[in-house]
Amino acid sequence: MGSLIMRSRTMLFLCSTVLALAPAAAQERMYKCVDARGKVYYTQVPPPECLGRDTQELNKSGTLIRKNPAALSPAQVQARDAERKKKIEDEERAKEERRKNLALLNTYSSEKDIEDARTRALKEAQGAIADTERFIAGAKKRRQELEAEKEFYVKKPMPFKLKQEITNNEIEIRNQTSLLDAKKKEISKINAKYDEDKRRYVELTSGKAASQRR
Numbered sequence: 001m002g003s004l005i006m007r008s009r010t011m012l013f014l015c016s017t018v019l020a021l022a023p024a025a026a027q028e029r030m031y032k033c034v035d036a037r038g039k040v041y042y043t044q045v046p047p048p049e050c051l052g053r054d055t056q057e058l059n060k061s062g063t064l065i066r067k068n069p070a071a072l073s074p075a076q077v078q079a080r081d082a083e084r085k086k087k088i089e090d091e092e093r094a095k096e097e098r099r100k101n102l103a104l105l106n107t108y109s110s111e112k113d114i115e116d117a118r119t120r121a122l123k124e125a126q127g128a129i130a131d132t133e134r135f136i137a138g139a140k141k142r143r144q145e146l147e148a149e150k151e152f153y154v155k156k157p158m159p160f161k162l163k164q165e166i167t168n169n170e171i172e173i174r175n176q177t178s179l180l181d182a183k184k185k186e187i188s189k190i191n192a193k194y195d196e197d198k199r200r201y202v203e204l205t206s207g208k209a210a211s212q213r214r
Contacts, residue, residue: 028060101204108201118194125186132180139173 033041033050041047046055052073057065108114146166150158 029065030058030060030062032056032058101200104197104200105204108197111198111201114194114198114201118190121190121194122187125183125190129180129183129187132176132183136173136176136180139169139176143169143173 030042030044031046031050033046033053033055035041035047035049035053039049041050042058053070055068055070057068059065108117143166146162146169149162150166153159153162
């Protein structure tokens, strides 16, 4: 029983000691800050003049314990987030550029390879254009035949089948004409693509050759 009372008194003494020392420890800590006019403050509690500004916590010997950055305003938070987003986007673009450059170097071993690939692509596109032109020519020839056949029904009802075929023929001609225009535009896109591939290839290989010479 006596030992229990003794232990209780000991715990009570320790708790009292800690509570007594806590304010003293807090008093040994100082805050340093600079207001908007450049005035420096050393206080136990950050003053109102430094509200929203950076503060530093110092021990009694003046050694820095911790820096407390000022809370950011909504505009500053927005600017920070925008900067982070831009940085991520720039890194993604750079990563994609490196991927494209590597793929280009793995695809071609010389400028001649690029020109050979251009020739094949153009030949294929020209073949598609020729096929479409032949289809349109056949459809237009069929249209003439249908127009001649339609003359027999000037004074009597035209058969539904003939009317439907004339409509389908016009739709085919329109669709194939639009397709032909798109295929012709593809020629300029092909040349632009291989021009850009060649420019990048020369740029990449020239830099590589220069680094090898060094």
